[in-house]
Amino acid sequence: MTETTDKKQLLHLVFGGELSDLTDVQFRDLSALDIVGIFPDYASALTAWKAKAQQTVDNAHMRYFIVHMHRLLDPKATGL
Template identity: 50%
Template structure:
């Protein structure tokens, strides 16, 4: 059985555009959870492009499968 590759796309205001330190955790926008990177990237790209003119807004893809099972083959 193949392992599920779970991804989270989220974003919000950051304290510094060079970091991923979010200003207020209660205001983080959870875009959604995706079972493959391509779908997560598509969602991330859409939200990142919507906020491209706001340097304090950052959207990221979190590889949840790496946090849940860090020793999966090929990871």
């Protein structure tokens, strides 16, 4: 078995964009969203998120997010 099949995949999406207003999550331009990638676990998603957040630290309106895709794919699952 490979590493990806040995443990359950808990997919995470990392993406970001420039916000219109710092008090709400409304993106200034949806066509300019930065899709960083989909990752097999939270740890690798967090590493990617940190790297992108650090690259854009000078832009206060730029925000990156981690979406727990595995929760969207299986909303009945608990404890993940």
